[in-house]
Amino acid sequence: MAGGLVVEQLLNGLQFGLMLFLLSAGLTLVLGVMDVVNLAHGSLYMLGAYVAATVAGATGSFWAGVGAAVVATAAVGLVVEATVLRRVYPRDHLTQVLATFALILVFNEGARIVWGPQALLLSVPPELSRPVAVLPNLTYSAYRLVVLGVGAGLAVLLFLVIHRTRLGMWVRAGASNRAMARAMGVPIQQVFAVVFALSAALSAVAGALLGPILAVQVGMGEDILILAFVVIVIGGIGSVKGSLVGALLVGTVDTAGRAFLPPLFAQLMSPEAASNLGPALASVLIYLLMAVVLFVRPQGLFPVRA
Amino acid sequence: MRARNLSVEAGRRAALPWPAGVGRALLWTAGGALLLAFPYAAEALGWHFYLSVATKAAVLALAASGLNLVLGYGGLVSFGHATYYGLGAYTVAVLAREGVQQAWAVWPAAVLLCAFAALCVGAVSLRTRGLYFIMITLAFAQMVYYGVISFKQYGGQDGLRAPRTDLGLPLTDAGLYYLTLLLLGACLVLLWRVVHSRFGRALQAARDNELRAAAVGFPVYPVQLCAFVLSGAITGLAGVLMAHHTQYVSPNMLGWPQSGHLMFMVILGGVGRFWGGVLGAVALVLLEEVFHSATVHWQLFVGLVLLAVALFASRGLSGLLEGRLR
Incomplete structure (x- = not known):
């Protein structure tokens, strides 16, 4: 197999992994700090993509779309936190699951009412539409490279916030032991509102940037939400470092599996069997990965809970 | 979190479903008569569609009640019950494709297959707890789905036709409705006896405080595994019924949204309340329709x-109703 293809798929995997990280970092903090299972996280991602597509279509500027998506989604996140989530903190996980599932239905139908049932078109900004040479004989989509760069930059920024600022210290304290953090005077309620808005903003970035690559449509949030949950379970709930490692693992394993397993199987068995088994196993790969990780380390790769 | 006085709780619950007074006896008789007369009324009024809705609600009530055993009484949040539901349905369709349509062979095969699948999934998943248990049951469900x-050859993404099995007598839509009611009733009696047996107490004790339950001497892991298998088998039976109802199976029946849907029914009806599964399924089906x-x-x-x-309504619809009836 050509080396160029391997590098290309590796880059695709990294890029998808970083976007998964933007989604799962917020999810893991919300779950780790406030112990809230937020199924509606995928809806915020969807909202980000829709707002980006609308504003980019109206202004003609892709980056204005991304900016608007971040601001609008963070605002919606704050409202959702204040009206719904704040009421379900003290309840058990199942009540939170029901409430946030209800939010998914409301968001999905809301999007259908506002934007219609058709998928929206969000196109790559024209200056990034042409491929660039990354290696002497390998060209790669400039847009995907920028997505990769933005994802990596935001990851670094998030790490600085979590590990170098007072807010980050509070967040880590809350994730490690909420009751103790509160007893030591950490304003958990305010910290959580900020964390929730931040996680909404990050998922909006992921939605807006993935919009041109995947499709902007109702239901886009649910499938990726499951992947984000797989990521945070692999990484260890509440750990941003864990969700970065988990996201990169899931992103590369998933992308590589889809690219390389079917041709590999085609060499090992009859074409018919390979065309059946290859894609199935590629889809199952990340769940196998999760099962193996949980078998070896039941608390995930980077356990946080004290 | 769920520290409760078990004996008081169980005593109060024990009084609930069976008639405890003339009023309640009347309520039960009237309810039963309504359910039995429903197909005739539907026929007379030309409401064929509503008979189909009622059958669907009863099938999902069975599936949700099966899930409620592990989710409510066991405190084990399975996010993969669509596996058993879908496998039950697929057994009907696949065996029909292979030429096996005798009900006496298909139904037990489907339920046994689901029980076996639940045994395999449960044996591994029950070693984890909390959110990790949720995710590992989901992982297995996704593996089965893909x-x-x-x-x-069995339809892939498109699903498969599932002709009704041969019960030895023609199965009309009304007949299927009665059959579903009968099986739902039988399974509810079974579940009632299970959750009020020593086994059921052990299951709930492990839910409320696993360490104490183990210290008292309850074999926590085997008890939970048995409950998981029984729950999978009942949900699988619901899948068999659903295949008979729609006469078509689709991979969606195995997907995680289906698992979620069953879970929401239980939460809506009341987690760990005996009628939670039934109430939630009926309410959600009616709401949607x-x-x-x-x-x-x-x-x-x-x-x-x-x-x-x-x-x-933090305790679901059962919580609301119990508050009203008491």
């Missing part, structure tokens, strides 16, 4: 109602 759609017939944007209204229940 495994099944890789069988192109009512709003579906009224507006294109029915999901919005279903969502708002669910949100209201989650925010204002």
